Amino acid sequence: MRAAIEKHGPNPCVLTMPDERTPHSTAVDWVGLPARVVECATRSRALDLLDSAGGRALQEEYVEWRTVRDGVGVRRVEITTEMGEYWRVLAAHEPERLLDLVAEFSRQEDIRPDEVFGGLNPLDPSSTPEEREQAFASAMLATDDPNPYNDGRLAICCLSRSANTLRALAGMIAASTRILLTKDDVTDRVRCLTSAEAIPLLGDAGQVGRASDPVLIERLMRLAYERRLVALDDPVGVYVHSVEHSRLRTPDGGATPSDWFAFSRGSPPDETADGKPRWQRVCLEVPAETGWTVGDLVDSATGQPIRYGGQIAEMVQVAVIFRVSDPHAAAVDEPTLMQLDGVAELQCVDVVDLTEQVDSDHSDAL
């Protein structure tokens, strides 16, 4: 957070850590299907793209997933919101625990250390935490040379896209927790900027069209408008709050039991101060004794069978929790009204590029 504040300049509303001045918690939530990709490509195309070989690059809502298929259809969908930064710390200080987790997520007996740490043996007492962290990051978080234990081929462990990092989240907070006002063209009243108006003013701190960034930015601007102090809750994270499981129907039209979704890597509601769950991983799998698979389930909201992981990500509600002060606690100068040059336009270049690549791959395959 400190680095983000340094990058974006002093911000009287942002604290690096919650303290006694920030007794309240408030959550901002969204669902995990990338809204920008859907808007650029259409929903059906986006679902296909996001499950394709390069689709992970577009999973940009602080939610990444892998879709496990067999010859028939979708068997399992695994979704994570765990920050790569946390796994780096785990690699540095608890490499054995990390290897156990990778084995658990890949459903393998054990994992060879080199598969997760490259050339470094993390269990060698002579290795330093810095070396272990660096070796893990190079082996598991590199997007140009993805590792099968985190790119979905064998497992998914943590978020790996640059848009889905604590660094990106902190940058957005530092950049956008400011009072940004304009006079409304239609009503002539003073109001906070919309995200589309604010994003061009925030550098690279957010992207228009996403489910996450715009709603975070507008909420943070509103908190600043109320002159509240804001900090990320401790422990920092993007948490799974719930799943719209009641949308899913079994092949005989019945309701889908909620426990077909397995939540992990976090805390249940009865272990959190605000009674809200803080999970970081959820896996949908249909018990074998039913004779069905995930691909047999139908989303009643669309009438469509589950063919893609994105259909499940769309049902997953994730949230960032902030700790905030009472209003009027931040010493903020009276803002001036902003003259706006325009609004941010939806950017689709990367989506179009991947679409062309996938189309080309399909053509080659034929």
Add this chain to the structure above:
Amino acid sequence: MTGARLQPGIYHSRGRRPPPNFRLVFLNASPGTVPDDIAGALEALHQMLGGLPQGEVRELDGQPDDHVEHSAEQFAGLEHMFAFGPRLFDDRLHDPPLTTVDRPDFLAYLPDDGPFPALRWVDGHAVSNLGEADVAIQLTGERPSGVNCAAVEIWKLLVDLGTPLSVVATFDGFGRHDGRGWLGFHDGVSNVEVSQRLHALAAPGDPDWMEGGTYMTFLRLAVDLPAWRRLSRTEQELIVGRDKLTGGALVATQRDENGEVIPVPAEPPGEDATDRQLSDHIDPPQTTDPLVEASHIHRANQNRASPSAPGALRMFRQGYDYLETLAGEEPRLGLNFVSFQRDLGIVQHMLHLPGWLGDVNFGGPADPGEGEPDQVRLIGVVAGGFYAVPPDDHPFPGAGCFPAPAAGE
């Protein structure tokens, strides 16, 4: 984003208020209907309905000019809007298919065992949901007789033409001049800012025939008024999130010496209100009081962001109350919840997600603590459906869904 392609009947522009009278007419096509027949019927309906505000009534063609003026007065302000339900796209019901264009993904039937986790059918399940049809026509106007007579003109035309479309259901409603609903509270105050409404409304081109159109949610909601009236004013205010008399949004709660909750409303904007006070009244500041956060107005706009943020789940509401009867043990009345939004997924998320409206029937804490209002099943769904409202078009809205048959077919 000009909004020029939205059909009439969606009152989103500055200074336009929905006229006080409302009727929805639902039409189904009979088995074996071909697309050309549907197109012909809809074009005829569009033309006929468009003539009514000019006093052009089919059976009265040739009436004296002053009588034409009377007819025009009768249909003053009448606007009609065409919308297509999931049934229109259902090939299991229509052989041959009525249209070959793609069904929008979220244009789906309401589930029989729902329709939503906390908003249920009044009878427990959809025995015969009359709110889902091939075509819905929304009629709005200045006079009750105008929208009612227009509905009957629809029936007459379909009978006279012998078309395969027939009326299967109709629902009416009325607006109130005091801005309140059956619960006695101000309703619609927190609707989307005028300058943001087109962002909330205009559908993307997915599928492409819907670009510039919008989607309608219709839920005829029965209100359990006796149950509501058994609650204290404090309980009602905590559930709604506003002061009952002034309409001021609650900003906090306090406890008295007995532990009873006391709602703390914002001051309503007076004549000398600042911009900020006016904005806060329309779109209340976010609160960090969990009890206020659990109220209806915060649940319905949990993230307090504009429609340009997809995660804000904003919709433009245009509801009308109804009263069916006061006879019997309890009155039958409620709200025709009508909302327009760019994507029906927004409605699904809002009515499924906990913290929004997925874990409570209307408002208040899902798991109330000491002194907090208990959960009351206040509203239930009598009928309802999702509809695609195609962009305005010639010779009628949605004409592109029914391509003319190729020569020789």
